[in-house]
Amino acid sequence: MNWKMSRVVRTVTDIMVVPIIVYGIYLIIHGHLTPGGGFQGGAVIASSTALLIVSYGSFRDYKKDFSSMESLGLTLFILLAIFGILLGATMFHNFGAGTGGLFGGTVPEGINPGYVNTGGTIPMMNIMVGLEVAAALSLILWMMAKASDSMEVEA
Amino acid sequence: MSFDLITHSPTMVLGIPLLFAFLTPLADKVSKELRDAVFMMGLLLTVFFVFVMSYEVYTSGAWTYVFGGTESRPTSLTSYFRIMFAADGFSALATITVAITALGAGIYSFAFMDGHSGMEKYYALFLLTFAGVNGMILTADLFNLFVWFEVTSIASCGLIAFQNYRGKSVEAALKYMLISVIGGLFLLVSIGLLYGEYGVLNFYYLAAVMTGGLVDKIALAIIFVVFAMKASSVPMHMWAPDVYSESPGSVTPFIAITSMGSLFVLFRILFGMFRFSMGAVELGTLLIILGLLSMFIGVSMALKQSDVKRLIGYLSVSQIGYMLLAVGVGLTTLENGDYGTFGAMALEGGFFHMINDGVYKALLFLSAAAVVYATGTKDLNRLGGLAHRMPYTTVFFLIGGLSIAGVPPLSGFSSKLLIYKSIYLYHPILAIIALVVSIITFALIGKIFYNAFLGPDLGLTRGEVPTSMLAAMMILTVIVVVFSLFPNYVVAEIVVPAIEGLGVIP
Amino acid sequence: MNFTILPFVMVVLLITMGLYTVLFKRNLIKMIMGVAIIQNGVNLFLVSLAYRDGYAAPIWTSAPSSDMVLPTPHALTLTSIVIGVATTALMLSFVIMLKRHYGTVDSNETRRCRE
Numbered sequence: 086m087n088w089k090m091s092r093v094v095r096t097v098t099d100i101m102v103v104p105i106i107v108y109g110i111y112l113i114i115h116g117h118l119t120p121g122g123g124f125q126g127g128a129v130i131a132s133s134t135a136l137l138i139v140s141y142g143s144f145r146d147y148k149k150d151f152s153s154m155e156s157l158g159l160t161l162f163i164l165l166a167i168f169g170i171l172l173g174a175t176m177f178h179n180f181g182a183g184t185g186g187l188f189g190g191t192v193p194e195g196i197n198p199g200y201v202n203t204g205g206t207i208p209m210m211n212i213m214v215g216l217e218v219a220a221a222l223s224l225i226l227w228m229m230a231k232a233s234d235s236m237e238v239e240a
Numbered sequence: 241m242s243f244d245l246i247t248h249s250p251t252m253v254l255g256i257p258l259l260f261a262f263l264t265p266l267a268d269k270v271s272k273e274l275r276d277a278v279f280m281m282g283l284l285l286t287v288f289f290v291f292v293m294s295y296e297v298y299t300s301g302a303w304t305y306v307f308g309g310t311e312s313r314p315t316s317l318t319s320y321f322r323i324m325f326a327a328d329g330f331s332a333l334a335t336i337t338v339a340i341t342a343l344g345a346g347i348y349s350f351a352f353m354d355g356h357s358g359m360e361k362y363y364a365l366f367l368l369t370f371a372g373v374n375g376m377i378l379t380a381d382l383f384n385l386f387v388w389f390e391v392t393s394i395a396s397c398g399l400i401a402f403q404n405y406r407g408k409s410v411e412a413a414l415k416y417m418l419i420s421v422i423g424g425l426f427l428l429v430s431i432g433l434l435y436g437e438y439g440v441l442n443f444y445y446l447a448a449v450m451t452g453g454l455v456d457k458i459a460l461a462i463i464f465v466v467f468a469m470k471a472s473s474v475p476m477h478m479w480a481p482d483v484y485s486e487s488p489g490s491v492t493p494f495i496a497i498t499s500m501g502s503l504f505v506l507f508r509i510l511f512g513m514f515r516f517s518m519g520a521v522e523l524g525t526l527l528i529i530l531g532l533l534s535m536f537i538g539v540s541m542a543l544k545q546s547d548v549k550r551l552i553g554y555l556s557v558s559q560i561g562y563m564l565l566a567v568g569v570g571l572t573t574l575e576n577g578d579y580g581t582f583g584a585m586a587l588e589g590g591f592f593h594m595i596n597d598g599v600y601k602a603l604l605f606l607s608a609a610a611v612v613y614a615t616g617t618k619d620l621n622r623l624g625g626l627a628h629r630m631p632y633t634t635v636f637f638l639i640g641g642l643s644i645a646g647v648p649p650l651s652g653f654s655s656k657l658l659i660y661k662s663i664y665l666y667h668p669i670l671a672i673i674a675l676v677v678s679i680i681t682f683a684l685i686g687k688i689f690y691n692a693f694l695g696p697d698l699g700l701t702r703g704e705v706p707t708s709m710l711a712a713m714m715i716l717t718v719i720v721v722v723f724s725l726f727p728n729y730v731v732a733e734i735v736v737p738a739i740e741g742l743g744v745i746p
Numbered sequence: 747m748n749f750t751i752l753p754f755v756m757v758v759l760l761i762t763m764g765l766y767t768v769l770f771k772r773n774l775i776k777m778i779m780g781v782a783i784i785q786n787g788v789n790l791f792l793v794s795l796a797y798r799d800g801y802a803a804p805i806w807t808s809a810p811s812s813d814m815v816l817p818t819p820h821a822l823t824l825t826s827i828v829i830g831v832a833t834t835a836l837m838l839s840f841v842i843m844l845k846r847h848y849g850t851v852d853s854n855e856t857r858r859c860r861e
Contacts, residue, residue, distance in 0.1 A: 118805075118806075118807045119805060119807050120803075120805065124824070124827075124828050128831075149269075152265055153265070153266065153269060155265075156262050156263070156265040156266045157266065159258075159262035160259065160262040160263055160266065163255060163258050163259045163262060164259070166255065167255050167259065169308075170248050170251070173310075174309070174310045175248070175251070175305070175306065175307055175308060175309055175310070176248070176251040176255060176307055176308075177307050177308045177323075178308055178309065178310065179308070195806070195812065196806060196808065196809045196812060197806060197807065197808075198807065198808055199806075199807035199808065222831070225835045225839075228839070229835075229838065229839065229842065232839070232842045232843075232846075233842065383818070383821075383822060383825075386822075386825070386826075387825060387829075390829045390832075390833070393833075394829075394832055394833060394836060397836060397840075398836070401840060401843070404843050406847075407843075407844065407847030407848055407858070408858055408859050410840050410843045410844050410847065411844060411848075411856055411857070411858060411859055412859055413840055414774070414837060414840040414841065414844065414856075415859075417833065417836060417837050417840065418768070418777065418781065418837065421781055421833045421837070422768065422781060422784065424829070424833075425781075425784050425785055425788050425826075428788050428792070428822070428826055429761075429788055429791060431822070432788070432791055432792050432795055432819070432822070435795065435818065435819060435822075436795045439816075441818070481859075482859040485859065486859060
């Protein structure tokens with residue numbers, strides 16, 4: 086990739102990338118309370134990668150890091166699911182709910198303002214999925230940008 | 241704090257391949273040997289759990305596995321809203337068929353795909369496809385059916401296009417992907433229709449409440465077409481020869497078993513859900529028509545092929561026809577009272593043919609791939625005299641080929657005999673057509689054998705394929721021979737529980 | 747006049763448009779766009795199926811009322827969107843590779859399997 090957008094675009098990108106990632110993380114963390122969750126947050130994070138690719142054209146090859154992140158997220162997700170079996174219940178059993186540990190708060194009955202520290206394994210799985218989706222979509226965008234780059238000659 | 245893996249085996253059949261699929265790219269960062277070991281371990285563990293589950297089904301009966309709760313084997317089904325897996329005789333038959341093929345294709349992959357870059361992705365996709373097919377077979381609700389359907393489609397398309405330096409592979413994969421995606425979307429529409437009408441997605445519940453109105457008929461038509469298409473039944477078979485011919489040789493049997501998995505799902509849905517409200521005779525007649533078309537058109541298209549893998553692909557389409565025909569006849573008899581006289585035999589023949597066909601077709605595809613691996617060409621007109629240099633592959637191909645042609649001592653004959661006997665009682669013409677198709681199949685196998693293996697040594701190859709590939713074919717050959725030697729045992733122990741698992745009570 | 751039928755009219759329109767694009771356009775990229783249109787139609791179908799007049803979305807956080815719809819179709823829709831991203835990306839990658847090998851994205855000229 087050998088293009089580079091103008092200074093204005095690059096500066097705006099620099100400013101915007103951080104809030105986009107923060108918003109993505111917010112969506113992931115609050116996934117069990119409000120609309121959002123792992124996939125949506127991950128997609129938002131990946132859109133910052135898209136912005137970077139479009140405005141800067143070339144940046145370092147993160148292919149290896151993205152693919153490790155993707156596998157790591159998925160492996161932890163499945164391990165969380167299988168962990169339910171090891172605790173004597175079933176696959177995908179929510180063993181973290183109401184235990185008082187991380188994300189283990191008790192959910193009040195009825196309409197409430199929303200407490201982040203609840204949900205048991207659901208927010209944990211959201212985080213894993215977020216990791217996976219952010220990495221996978223970034224990887225897809227990266228590979229496609231690279232692939233279309235090599236074909237420009239003929240157009 | 242106690243857990244028994246036997247109860248959890250239906251979920252381990254999915255969990256293990258998923259876990260190891262995601263572990264292989266991580267293991268690849270360490271070393272290639274570790275990656276291969278992780279893949280092999282995932283494959284063997286999954287096959288092991290398939291057999292654990294099947295053994296439990298055969299010894300102490302079927303059970304329903306419910307996800308997420310604290311009780312994995314609930315005695316009373318109070319909630320139809322949780323995710324459920326049905327571990328019954330039918331799932332056992334289907335997962336055993338898939339597992340045998342996956343084992344053969346997986347072991348074959350090591351040497352066959354040696355030298356390709358990005359093998360960690362190949363292994364990951366392979367295990368994902370395995371998990372997807374198992375999920376499709378085991379699931380007891382439509383939502384999960386859709387999810388696993390798509391997982392299987394995406395992963396298997398990745399496998400088909402794995403040799404992306406060959407344009408035709410990519411073309412076949414794109415074709416398969418387009419029809420799978422559109423099929424999946426229409427499947428989703430029909431799921432929406434059923435959900436909108438009844439408010440549930442569970443097979444058992446839907447079977448109990450379904451009324452057979454217009455909406456149900458539309459949903460049935462869509463589901464039927466989608467799964468018949470994935471099973472490469474004739475009017476929708478156009479993807480099959482391309483995909484079978486252009487996919488990497490170690491993947492081809494696995495794609496074939498994916499389409500067989502769709503056929504299993506189709507039968508489960510027809511027998512378990514729609515049969516009660518739609519009329520078994522009509523559904524059965526539909527299956528019989530599709531079966532006849534598949535048998536006849538498949539084999540007649542195979543006549544003019546000179547590409548060995550494409551030819552076997554068309555033969556595979558025609559074998560699918562046998563299953564549709566036999567199961568269709570069996571389904572018809574459920575309502576008109578002939579079940580006792582020949583319906584049971586037709587179902588036994590059909591399901592026995594499915595497991596037989598899965599195994600010998602895998603053997604055929606793998607030995608054809610061995611020919612391509614050794615000589616570098618798929619063209620039958622350029623092949624010849626391979627028996628001199630590749631004696632083992634010749635024997636394996638001969639056993640697979642004679643089995644698909646239904647030559648007496650082999651397993652294909654036992655199941656085809658059951659099919660002939662039962663459909664002759666349904667209608668003699670059908671049995672005659674089935675026999676003619678079988679004879680043409682025999683002639684085509686003879687053509688491949690004569691063109692590729694017999695004749696003077698043309699010096700196309702230096703020698704036999706690597707040992708691990710031979711070992712994979714050996715495993716499948718041994719299973720074909722076992723099925724040939726003990727057909728009664730297989731029918732009594734594996735096929736009859738499968739028919740009971742579908743809810744057919746004689 | 748009953749306006750709840752409108753989304754379903756839109757669904758039929760979208761699916762027909764998508765099918766038309768897939769069947770009659772020769773450009774592979776356009777065919778994939780057609781698939782995406784069908785996908786949106788199906789998603790709209792599921793979402794409008796779940797709509798109940800006067801019921802709130804099933805989110806307890808600061809909900810306006812406690813009458814809520816059952817979110818199964820929404821879960822289906824989300825799953826379908828996620829799968830849609832994966833399939834679209836995969837198909838576009840296939841088209842990129844085909845363009846490299848064959849030098850064209852015309853569906854009439856990318857039928858070389860049969861030769």
